[in-house]
Amino acid sequence: MTPETLGRYQILGELGKGAMGVVFLARDPVIGRQVALKTFRLGYSADDEELAQFRARFLREAQSAGILNHPNIVTIHDVVDEGNGETCFIAMEYVKGTDLKQLMQRQKRLELPFVIDVVAQIADGLDYAHSKGVVHRDVKPANIILTAAKEVKITDFGIARVDASNLTTEGQLLGTPNYMAPEQIQGKDVDHRADLFSLGVMLYELLTTKKPFQGENLTVVTHRIVHDAFTPPDRYVADLPPAVLRILDKALQKDPAQRYQRGSEMARDLRAL
Template structure:
């Protein structure tokens, strides 16, 4: 068993306690004394029975995680802080998440609510989309590599066998990954793309919904054979109360041919959002005609056709918020934007109140358009109702609707500039 024995510090980090154990390494809870924050420290002992070349190969393999995840800064990916070598072991320090992995929620007697499962996988999609945009393929998505914090945050961790597509690749040759969650192309050691991670995520979704793995077998070889040759038991046979769309989503995510799978994480995320809506469809439909009529009268939607507004309602969230609640926080990174259906909101930069927005106005559109951090805080002055959108949802709408949104965003920005309002939320 790996143990640091009497070592009390690693680099500048104080060791508090062991929180994870492996055959050749361990994870410790540590503390950065300068920044006064807790960190997780992943430690790997270098072999002492091999030559210098083999040791360098081991070090290179270990630091794959630092090189891949270290370039990624996203709310749904565990942040890497530091990596180094001390004596005969290497270490990586990273963000400490107080919570647990999804493993314990894969048991039939401890399943999460379906709505919660969809939201978790949706957030994993967002993290994977960011990683893939930065040309990092995780290659080991599984329940134990997805952390759910006590506050409900979802974090992808363990990029130790990740593949960096551009530049000097740190790809380790051979068959790597966890057999139950490998894609067919990964099992066959073929060229992999981002769609490899989406197959693995489909396997995780399947397991979270029914409490059993999509591909089971007596040993690793039988599992891998099934991944390549067999389909998993249909989800609707195991859980017939699920809407039909769940079967469609998993069939696409777990397609043997990568070209028949979701082509990017946000495609997957969009269908998850539709599935989430299907769980709530019945109680919402009684209000659709009234809501449609009401929204048509809002200035922002004057140039939208009724059919287009119907499409928008099917892909947005209607949110009610109490008085004096913060909707957007200055400095946060989020691609959501809002259209105010009723009520008023206050716009603040720092402690200064700069504007009041009313029914029919939008906010948050600048962060959506630019991808930059929020430059203002939005607080409700009274009980408000909003339509909330994200880039994922908007990108899933028809091109004509997207063009109308951008046109209206432009007009909104021009009007604010002409009035001398510098609000950019």
């Protein structure tokens, strides 16, 4: 049942559901603007210590992401922990648009200039976040919103790390496996360059409608990400410029030191096409 209010926010409707909670459209009566509320339900099979760990991580990650202020990043307005053992939520900028996952499902093959513009905007947003010490850790099409004006908005900064608490399945990978960098899969230390690998996977998929590392199950996919070369994109698309292939090759390097070191570098190469 949808609540009428959360904190000071008036609930207008439900925008979607996730594994950890619900996203609501709401109104902030103090400022009079619409916001999206992303809730995190805590009241299930968790002991006091787990709840305390989750709450601490939630607040730390949400506050870290809350410092970000960039045209290509969904702005966080408020972080609320009601302290009742039930609900934490983030109030964020409400963006009208379509996420890239939905767009790809509808349109299949996308035009090259459109793909280049979208991915360059994502790289801009990531570069800014990385300059502030914030790593996304779950860059994927479902976390990229495209407005009617073709402006990109990255959402869910820090959320993957929040979901990595003991409330998740033991041993569960942090992030979405198809888009994860090799070092993420291997459980190694992860920095901003993992986000740029994930962006390379997205670029490949937007261009070809296929993922660069495929397999019949998760075990095969993750093994290929760590050990195998990606499937040559010209197997699916015959007319990609050589410069695009070079960008993909650099973004999808197994060794982070051989990848793009900054989002701005990747954006520059994309816009030079």
